Structures are given as structure tokens and as C-alpha cells.
Amino acid sequence: MRSTFHSLEISKRALFTQQAALSTTGHNIANANTEGYSRQVVNMKAARPIEAVGLSHSTAPGQLGMGVEFDSITRIREKFLDDQFRNENKSLGSWSVRQDTLEKLETIIAEPSETGIRTVVNNFFKAWSDLSKDPEKTDGRKIVREAAMAMADAFNTTSRQLEDLKGDLTANINVTISQVNTQIDSISRLNAEIQRVEGLGDNANDLRDQRDLLTDQLSKIVNIQVQDSPQGYTITMGSVALVEGAQATPLTADSVSAAYGSGALNNGEIHGMILSRDKYVADYQNQIDTLVNTIANGEIEVTIPKGSVLPNNTVLGNKTYTGADRELKEDLTVKVNGLNGLHKLGYIFSDTPTAAGDFFTGTTGTTFQVNPDIVNNPNLIATSLRTTGTGTSDTVIKGNNTMALLISGLTNTKFTFPAAVAGTPDTKATMDDFFRSTVGQLGVQTQEATRQAGNQKVLTDQVDSRRQSVSQVSLDEEMSNMIKFQHAYNAAARAMTTFDEMLDKVINSMGVVGR
Numbered sequence: 001m002r003s004t005f006h007s008l009e010i011s012k013r014a015l016f017t018q019q020a021a022l023s024t025t026g027h028n029i030a031n032a033n034t035e036g037y038s039r040q041v042v043n044m045k046a047a048r049p050i051e052a053v054g055l056s057h058s059t060a061p062g063q064l065g066m067g068v069e070f071d072s073i074t075r076i077r078e079k080f081l082d083d084q085f086r087n088e089n090k091s092l093g094s095w096s097v098r099q100d101t102l103e104k105l106e107t108i109i110a111e112p113s114e115t116g117i118r119t120v121v122n123n124f125f126k127a128w129s130d131l132s133k134d135p136e137k138t139d140g141r142k143i144v145r146e147a148a149m150a151m152a153d154a155f156n157t158t159s160r161q162l163e164d165l166k167g168d169l170t171a172n173i174n175v176t177i178s179q180v181n182t183q184i185d186s187i188s189r190l191n192a193e194i195q196r197v198e199g200l201g202d203n204a205n206d207l208r209d210q211r212d213l214l215t216d217q218l219s220k221i222v223n224i225q226v227q228d229s230p231q232g233y234t235i236t237m238g239s240v241a242l243v244e245g246a247q248a249t250p251l252t253a254d255s256v257s258a259a260y261g262s263g264a265l266n267n268g269e270i271h272g273m274i275l276s277r278d279k280y281v282a283d284y285q286n287q288i289d290t291l292v293n294t295i296a297n298g299e300i301e302v303t304i305p306k307g308s309v310l311p312n313n314t315v316l317g318n319k320t321y322t323g324a325d326r327e328l329k330e331d332l333t334v335k336v337n338g339l340n341g342l343h344k345l346g347y348i349f350s351d352t353p354t355a356a357g358d359f360f361t362g363t364t365g366t367t368f369q370v371n372p373d374i375v376n377n378p379n380l381i382a383t384s385l386r387t388t389g390t391g392t393s394d395t396v397i398k399g400n401n402t403m404a405l406l407i408s409g410l411t412n413t414k415f416t417f418p419a420a421v422a423g424t425p426d427t428k429a430t431m432d433d434f435f436r437s438t439v440g441q442l443g444v445q446t447q448e449a450t451r452q453a454g455n456q457k458v459l460t461d462q463v464d465s466r467r468q469s470v471s472q473v474s475l476d477e478e479m480s481n482m483i484k485f486q487h488a489y490n491a492a493a494r495a496m497t498t499f500d501e502m503l504d505k506v507i508n509s510m511g512v513v514g515r
Contacts (some may be wrong), residue, residue, distance in 0.1 A: 004506070007499040012068035014492035017044055017068045021485040024073055028473045029482075036213025038075040038471040039478075041203050044068055044271035063299040075205040079228075081467040082212065083138060086219035086226065088463055090267040092456040093220040094268045099449040101169070101280055106446055108161045109284070111439045118435055120154045123147050125411045131403035141349065145378045148370045155292050159365030174253060174390030176221055176468050180242075181250040182216050184235065187211055191232025195246075207377055218242075223267035232310070238264025280445065284421070287438045288365040290417055296360040296368070297338040297432060299416040304332045308385040310356035326349035339410060346382025346403030347396045354396075356382035356403075 003009075021042040048244065048360045049063035069313045079317040110116040127147040131140035190211040197204040211233065218224055218235070227234045231245035240259050241249055259265035260274050306312075316334045336342050340358040348356050357380065362368040374380045385402035387394050410431075417427040417434055427434065 004503065006064070008496060008503075010065070011492050011496035011499060013047060013067040013069055015489060015496070016044070017070050018063060018485050018492060020070055020073070020490035022489065023480045025485060027477050029475065029478050032473040032475055032478075036203070036208050036209050036216070037473065038074055038077045038212075039473045040075045042070045043072045043074060044070045046196070062327045070204055073205065073241045074203055075208065075471070077471050078467070081463060081470065082216075083226070085460065085463045085467055086216060086224065088456060088460040089216065089219045090223045092460045093269040094267045094272035094275070095449060095453040095456050097269050098280070101165070101272075101276035101444070102442065102446040102449050103224055104165055105280060105284060105442055107164075108158060108165065109439060109442060111158060111435075116156050117151075117156075117158060118149070118432065118439075121431060122411070122434070124151045125408050128404055128408035131381075132270040132401040132408055133385060135401040135404055136349075136398050138378070139269065141378035141381045141383075145370065149375065152360070152368050152370050155365045155368045159285065159288055159368075163366070166277050166281045166285070169273050169281065171215060173270055173273045174227070177251050177253060178271070180218065180221055180270075181248075182222075183214050184248040184250070185215050187218070187233060187235065188243050188246050190214070191243070192246040195230070195232055205405040206296055207368070219268070220268045222265060223271070236448070238262070240264050240267065254347075284438070284442070285365070286420055289363070291419070291431065291434060291438075292360075292365050292368040293502070294415045294417050294434075295338060296340050296358075297363065298411050299335055299337060300342070300410070301333060301335050302342060302406060302413065304334065304385070304406070305402060306330050306332075308332075309353075309354065309387045310385075311347065314345065314355070318340075319353070325411060338415070339407060342406060342410070343382055345385065347384045347387070349379040349384075349396075349398060350381055351395050353387045353394050354381060492498055 021044070023384075024040050024042050028039045045068070047066035049065050049068045067260055111118060112154050113119065124144075124147040127140075127144045131137070131144050134140055174257060190207055192212065194204040194207045197207065214236065215224070215233065222237050222242075225236050227236075229245075233243055234241070234245065235243040237259060239262075240255070242251070256265060256270060257274075260271065265271050265274075268424050308328050310316075310326045310328070312322055312326060314321045314326070316332070316336075336345070340360060343356050343359040346356050357373065359374065359381075360368060361371055371380070383402075383404040384396050384398060384400035385406075386397040386400035389395050412429045412430060414430055415434070417429060419426050429437070
């Protein structure tokens with residue numbers, strides 16, 4: 001015979017269980033817009049049945065049910081989708097940074113534009129061409145000087161902006177390393193807290209959500225592998241351990257550089273920053289340096305027309321030109337060191353035959369300048385390659401434009417650009433072709449980075465969408481559950497009322513005959 005209050009116990013358990021389900025539904029609804037939150041469910045099961053109480057074992061079939069109870073509240077989440085998301089997220093982080101850097105490089109190079117390097121270089125040689133039409137005109141020399149200063153300033157500005165971009169990337173790397181250290185410290189703390197809570201038999205659902213959100217964010221910054229164990233997450237970056245249970249190993253700038261060099265750091269935002277700084281920015285800095293140094297000092301082949309008179313003691317090849325040999329009887333094709341080498345074969349704007357000096361100083365985009373002497377005195381610009389008279393009566397023909405024509409013709413001359421990588425052949429190209437190839441390379445790299453970043457964004461969003469379809473709170477579903485649990489709760493309460501009335505009849509209305 002069952003207990004008199006057995007039915008009340010069943011109803012009580014039903015009330016408690018449905019109430020827990022309603023509370024969990026409310027918790028889900030409350031966190032519908034919480035980032036990283038996974039919906040939770042109450043896992044109900046039939047309570048363990050009992051044998052009917054009696055002096056002997058009951059012969060009635062079946063067991064006596066004890067109602068309902070819940071054994072756990074779990075979150076709905078798929079590890080497979082989490083792993084997929086983090087795997088795609090790291091590539092998105094790297095390509096996004098690389099795309100951003102290359103777009104900034106395009107802005108710095110500013111080609112094609114009316115103010116870009118190609119324009120100022122063309123203006124410089126156009127000024128020489130204009131000067132060749134009237135080499136005795138003082139204005140023409142000043143225009144050449146100003147055009148040269150504008151060209152040098154364009155290279156200086158570009159180099160400075162590249163250096164600034166490099167510095168920004170270094171600063172961002174350090175900031176992001178601090179961010180990583182904060183995150184792995186929080187994850188290690190959550191590991192410890194989750195282990196403590198679950199050691200008591202509970203499910204630390206909300207703490208696990210917080211840990212997964214931090215792990216997701218971390219996956220965009222560095223390439224990570226995550227392993228779950230009873231001690232919590234073990235997170236590694238290649239062979240570098242970041243989190244092991246409650247222990248976090250902070251990163252430093254040196255350890256990150258070492259990881260990048262060894263290949264342990266091969267994706268994520270920090271990888272994209274280092275690669276952008278050491279590959280893209282460094283490469284374009286090197287190309288700008290190569291361009292300016294080649295303009296000033298790079299090897300070129302020029303043909304000096306016959307009739308030209310070289311400055312006394314000029315050494316070309318293995319021959320020293322002096323005395324009557326200074327005047328060329330035939331065209332002379334020789335190799336000189338850039339615009340400086342060619343300019344020094346001409347005469348400054350004076351009566352006395354005085355060889356010109358270097359036109360430019362500096363060998364990098366940052367140090368490249370017009371010779372300060374020329375800046376102060378444009379008459380030091382050489383246009384003539386002719387003199388008249390001999391000995392003390394030797395006088396420069398100021399109206400001669402041979403040197404001006406030779407320099408203006410350098411736009412079509414192939415310079416020898418040193419190879420960026422040792423062991424590879426040097427490049428022979430005009431200045432315009434070299435710079436156009438640089439700009440073209442930048443355009444292709446930007447296009448590729450944009451394409452890769454776009455593809456990764458689509459892939460990451462797609463995986464995240466699938467993940468959200470599993471874990472995200474659906475208000476429609478929660479509202480439906482709420483109605484379901486509410487009715488179950490009401491029904492349990494009605495059952496309890498019914499049992500209460502039955503007991504009232506037994507206790508207060510039975511056995512009262514003869515009172």
C-alpha cells in the first residue's frame with residue numbers, strides 16, 4: 001500500500017522541476033543578446049520508482065512512479081563547430097591586417113595621382129628638358145632646382161610615412177600582446193573556477209561560455225589549438241604553451257618574434273602585423289631606397305656626343321682625359337654612376353671651366369636630398385659640355401645644352417637596379433618602369449589580400465552562423481518552452497490541490513459517524 005502523502009511528493013517534485021525549467025528559460029531569454037552565450041536546457045528524467053510499501057512484496061505489476069526530477073542543466077554547444085570557427089578565425093585575423101596594411105601602403109604610394117612620385121619625377125626631367133631649350137636662362141635653373149627639391153621631398157615624405165607605418169605596426173604588436181596576456185590570464189582563472197564549481201557536481205555553464213568567448217577572441221589574434229581536459233583548457237600556439245589549466249604563460253615581444261621565426265606563430269592578427277611590417281613595408285622601403293640611390297648613383301650607359309669637351313682629368317673607364325684629349329672626336333659610350341656621375345661631366349654656369357659636383361646627396365629615401373650647394377646656388381647646375389679656347393683662355397660655352405639634354409634623356413635610359421635578394425640577377429629598367437612595377441606589385445598584393453580577407457570573412461561568418469543555429473537563443477523557441485513549462489507547472493499544482501482535497505476528505509470527513 002502506497003504512502004498517504006505519496007501523491008503530494010510527486011506533485012512537489014513536478015513543481016520544482018517545472019519551476020527550474022521556467023527559470024532556465026527566463027535565463028535564456030535574458031541573455032538572448034549576450035555575446036558568447038549558449039542556450040541552456042534542463043535535462044528532466046523520471047524519478048527512480050519505488051516498490052509499493054507493504055508487509056510483503058507487492059504482486060501488482062510495475063513499480064510505483066515518483067514523478068519527475070532534473071539531473072543537470074547543460075548548454076547546447078558543438079565542439080566541432082567551435083574548432084572550425086577558431087580555425088577560420090585565425091586566417092581572417094591575419095588577412096584582415098595584411099589587407100589593411102596594403103591599403104595604407106597604396107595611400108602612401110598614392111599612384112596614380114597628380115601628386116605622386118611618378119609625377120614629381122616626370123616634372124624633374126621635364127624641367128631639364130625645358131632648361132635645355134634655353135640653358136642660359138636663370139629661371140630654368142631655378143625651376144630645375146625646385147623640381148629636384150620637390151622630387152626629393154616626395155621621396156622623403158614617402159619614406160617617413162613608411163617608417164611611421166612600421167612604427168605603428170610595432171606599437172600595435174605590443175598592444176595586442178598585452179591583450180593576449182590579459183585573455184590567457186582570464187582563461188586560466190576561469191579554468192580554475194570551472195574546475196572548482198564542477199568539482200561540486202554542478203555545471204558551470206555561464207563560466208564555460210565566458211571562457212569560450214575569450215578563446216574565440218584569442219583565435220583571431222594568434223593561431224591556437226585548444227584541448228579540453230578535467231583541468232580545463234590547454235591552449236597552445238604551435239609548440240608554445242599559452243594556457244595549461246590554471247597556469248598562463250604570458251607572451252613577450254621577444255617570445256613572439258621567436259615564435260614567428262620558428263613558425264609556431266603562423267596566423268592571426270599578430271602574424272599579419274609582423275608579416276606586414278617585415279615583408280610588405282620593409283620591401284617597399286627597400287624599393288624606394290633602391291630607386292633613389294639608383295637615380296643618384298646607379299650604373300647607366302650614356303653616349304656623349306662628339307665635340308663635347310670633358311673637364312680636365314676626367315677618368316672614364318681606364319682612361320684619363322686631359323689636354324687636347326678632353327675634346328671627343330667621336331661619340332663616346334661609357335658607363336657612369338647615375339645622375340651624379342653624369343652631372344659631374346658637365347660645367348657649372350661660369351666662364352671658367354669648372355666641373356660640376358654631385359647633384360644629389362644621400363642614398364636612401366629618408367636621406368635623399370638635393371646637393372645643398374646647388375640649393376643655395378642654382379648656377380652650380382651643369383648644362384654645358386663645351387668649352388672654347390685653350391689654356392688660360394679656356395672658357396665655357398654657356399649656351400651649350402649637351403648636358404641638359406643628356407640628363408633629360410635619362411627618363412628613357414635603363415638603370416641597373418641591384419637585386420633585393422642576393423644571388424638573383426640585377427634588374428635593368430628605366431626609372432619609370434621600375435616604379436611602375438613597384439606600384440603594380442602593390443596593386444596585385446592588395447587585390448590578393450582583399451580577396452583572401454573577403455573569402456575568410458565569408459567562411460568565418462558561415463561557420464559562425466551554423467554555430468549560432470545550434471547555440472543561439474531563439475526567442476520563439478523559448479516562448480514556446482515557457483508556455484509548455486507553465487502549463488506543466490499549473491497542472492502539477494492542480495494535481496496537488498486534488499490530492500489535498502482527497503486527504504481532507506480522509507482526515508476530516510471520514511470516521512465521524514456518531515459524533
